[in-house]
Amino acid sequence: MADTAATADTTLVHDNPSGPDGVRRRDFINVAAVSAAGVGGVAVLLPLISQMNPSRDVLADSSTELDVAAIAPGQAIKAVYRKQPLFVRRLTPAEIQQANAVPTGSLRDPQTLEERTKSGHTDLLVTMGVCTHLGCVPLGAAEGEAKGDYGGYFCPCHGSHYDTAGRIRKGPAPLNLEVPDYQFTSDTKIVVG
Amino acid sequence: MSFPWARQYQPSNGLMRYFDEKLPLPRLVYNAVGAGYPVPRNLGYMWNFGVLAGFFLVVQIVTGIVLAMHYASNAQVAFASTEFIMRDVNWGWMMRYLHANGASFFFIVVYIHIFRGLFYSSYKAPREMIWLLGVVIFLLMMATAFMGYVLPWGQMSFWGAKVITGLFGAIPVVGEPIQVWLLGGYAPDNAALNRFFSLHFLLPFVIAGVVILHIWALHIPGSSNPTGVEVKSESDTVPFHPYYTAKDGFGLGVALLVFCLLTFFSPNLLGHPDNYIEANPLSTPALIVPEWYFYPFYAILRAFTADFFLVPAKLMGVLAMFASILVWFFLPWLDRSPVRSGHYRPLFRKFFWFGLIPCMALLFYLGGAHAEEPYIMLSQIATAYYFLHFLVILPIVSTIERPEPLPTSITAAVLGSDREAAKGEAAEPVAA
Numbered sequence: 001m002a003d004t005a006a007t008a009d010t011t012l013v014h015d016n017p018s019g020p021d022g023v024r025r026r027d028f029i030n031v032a033a034v035s036a037a038g039v040g041g042v043a044v045l046l047p048l049i050s051q052m053n054p055s056r057d058v059l060a061d062s063s064t065e066l067d068v069a070a071i072a073p074g075q076a077i078k079a080v081y082r083k084q085p086l087f088v089r090r091l092t093p094a095e096i097q098q099a100n101a102v103p104t105g106s107l108r109d110p111q112t113l114e115e116r117t118k119s120g121h122t123d124l125l126v127t128m129g130v131c132t133h134l135g136c137v138p139l140g141a142a143e144g145e146a147k148g149d150y151g152g153y154f155c156p157c158h159g160s161h162y163d164t165a166g167r168i169r170k171g172p173a174p175l176n177l178e179v180p181d182y183q184f185t186s187d188t189k190i191v192v193g
Numbered sequence: 194m195s196f197p198w199a200r201q202y203q204p205s206n207g208l209m210r211y212f213d214e215k216l217p218l219p220r221l222v223y224n225a226v227g228a229g230y231p232v233p234r235n236l237g238y239m240w241n242f243g244v245l246a247g248f249f250l251v252v253q254i255v256t257g258i259v260l261a262m263h264y265a266s267n268a269q270v271a272f273a274s275t276e277f278i279m280r281d282v283n284w285g286w287m288m289r290y291l292h293a294n295g296a297s298f299f300f301i302v303v304y305i306h307i308f309r310g311l312f313y314s315s316y317k318a319p320r321e322m323i324w325l326l327g328v329v330i331f332l333l334m335m336a337t338a339f340m341g342y343v344l345p346w347g348q349m350s351f352w353g354a355k356v357i358t359g360l361f362g363a364i365p366v367v368g369e370p371i372q373v374w375l376l377g378g379y380a381p382d383n384a385a386l387n388r389f390f391s392l393h394f395l396l397p398f399v400i401a402g403v404v405i406l407h408i409w410a411l412h413i414p415g416s417s418n419p420t421g422v423e424v425k426s427e428s429d430t431v432p433f434h435p436y437y438t439a440k441d442g443f444g445l446g447v448a449l450l451v452f453c454l455l456t457f458f459s460p461n462l463l464g465h466p467d468n469y470i471e472a473n474p475l476s477t478p479a480l481i482v483p484e485w486y487f488y489p490f491y492a493i494l495r496a497f498t499a500d501f502f503l504v505p506a507k508l509m510g511v512l513a514m515f516a517s518i519l520v521w522f523f524l525p526w527l528d529r530s531p532v533r534s535g536h537y538r539p540l541f542r543k544f545f546w547f548g549l550i551p552c553m554a555l556l557f558y559l560g561g562a563h564a565e566e567p568y569i570m571l572s573q574i575a576t577a578y579y580f581l582h583f584l585v586i587l588p589i590v591s592t593i594e595r596p597e598p599l600p601t602s603i604t605a606a607v608l609g610s611d612r613e614a615a616k617g618e619a620a621e622p623v624a625a
Contacts, residue, residue, distance in 0.1 A: 049374075052374050052375070052377055052384075052388065053373070053374055053377065054373060054377055054378045054379070054384070055377065055384065058377070058378045058379075058382070058384065078475055080474075080475065082378075082379040082380070083378065083379060083380045083382055083474055084379055084380045084474065085474065085475050129475075132507075133359075133507055134355070134356040134359035134360065134362075134507070135355045135356060135358075135359040135362070135380075136352065136355070136356065136477040136481060137475065137476065137477040138477075139477075155477075156477065156479055156480070156564075157356070157477065157480075157481045157564065158495055158498075158564040159498075159564045159565060159569075171498065172495070172497065172498045172506045172507055172510065173507070174505040174506060174507045174508075
């Protein structure tokens with residue numbers, strides 16, 4: 001018979017190099033199938049990872065309005081912003097002077113008091129009450145609490161000292177107390193976040 | 194997988210024969226912890242602690258599942274539900290105290306197990322894989338214990354969670370998003386509590402899985418022993434059952450006595466009173482410390498107070514803390530002495546007892562102390578010595594030291610000579 005040779009050959013049609021570079025159809029199907037499965041697998045990972053990010057209710061809870069009129073010089077209040085403490089402090093002239101007297105070059109995280117407050121309101125220091133070391137709440141906002149070696153805030157967990165502008169001066173914390181995004185909506189009201 | 198003289202499983206009745214043919218589970222148990230596993234005849238009580246660790250893992254899983262039946266992982270009610278377990282649930286106080294102190298005991302026996310391994314160089318070839326799996330188990334235990342401590346939602350729970358997740362914030366650039374991602378918020382709250390509960394339930398079973406690998410890897414070369422000399426002949430070994438089931442049983446009895454003493458007479462001795470105050474995000478406790486078993490690593494974390502080679506102090510502390518455990522992964526290759534047991538290594542022994550052990554004891558003490566002088570400086574010295582021991586002293590000592598002569602065999606170490614064993618066996622034939 002004429003096609004005896006063809007039937008004896010066990011090579012299937014799609015095993016034959018048919019492409020211009022000798023690429024078999026089966027190779028193409030293998031690569032395509034594994035790639036599709038791989039992309040699909042990675043795509044499923046995204047929701048699995050992303051579900052751990054803050055949910056909508058947590059994000060919705062992320063701005064705080066405050067009336068700062070009642071804070072007398074030398075006084076501070078603790079508020080809550082994003083479920084974390086927020087310190088709002090009215091500086092006394094002596095504290096402002098103390099903060100301005102420090103050469104910024106000598107600081108670990110160089111910033112002036114002007115840069116850390118809003119213009120026209122340099123006596124109002126708004127910072128997070130979260131130590132930049134490992135997140136403890138520093139002391140110094142409430143009456144009678146230790147204010148540390150530099151008269152600002154003191155974190156009891158690992159001994160970080162902040163000055164009257166909330167700048168890190170001593171201890172393991174790497175940065176100044178964070179100044180959150182905030183705006184004055186009137187002379188006595190601020191909105192944080 | 195075992196010595197050629199290991200006994201083979203003989204089903205004692207038709208039912209067991211039938212079972213063994215379909216699923217050789219009885220055979221597996223017989224070969225793993227029965228008479229089919231030949232073990233060096235000279236093991237001391239230091240070799241009890243692996244079995245004890247396994248026992249306390251079971252205690253934790255059993256009491257933990259019971260607690261999960263009554264606990265509510267919602268930040269609004271978690272603290273109250275813990276008190277509900279203590280006051281209203283039948284035997285709830287006992288389950289919780291067993292679980293809390295069981296965690297401490299799990300760590301006590303694991304620390305002794307690790308230091309047994311360090312003194313007798315159990316990490317050396319051919320047992321590297323057992324050691325590496327052991328370090329993995331230890332890391333998993335730390336993660337599990339940390340998340341478990343958060344669940345009662347007391348002050349220490351909350352602030353512990355904040356400080357530990359804050360560690361990830363030290364990573365440059367991606368640190369803060371990672372921290373927010375881990376917590377599901379900007380501070381520990383409901384989202385964090387729920388995921389910690391879920392993972393705290395899961396991880397013990399992962400630990401159980403790695404424990405199976407740990408024991409599997411152990412059964413390939415067989416147990417090490419106090420001389421560090423490998424098993425050479427049948428007279429060097431005895432079957433695990435009944436010899437070591439009895440010895441482990443005795444050790445377990447002693448451990449349970451101490452465990453019950455603590456759990457029933459001083460259940461809060463190892464805890465912190467602050468954790469009986471409900472979590473308050475606006476007030477930090479005067480002293481935030483983790484549970485005692487994390488003290489050495491916490492001391493290393495806090496030892497870095499100044500920037501170090503351009504690396505910020507905070508990041509450096511975090512890196513050092515992780516490195517202090519990761520260095521154990523390299524131990525099989527850092528210690529170059531061919532001799533295993535510390536009993537035959539005069540110089541190593543001195544550095545172990547008078548260097549590493551006091552250093553660890555000091556770190557344990559400092560981790561629970563206030564972050565002030567002289568504790569900070571002492572932490573820095575102890576941290577430096579800790580790394581010096583593993584990275585410099587151990588490699589050098591293991592190269593220059595001249596070990597003492599080893600016994601020719603385990604039998605010779607026990608009986609004086611190998612011939613004594615032959616005499617004993619002739620006089621008192623072992624039942625087959």
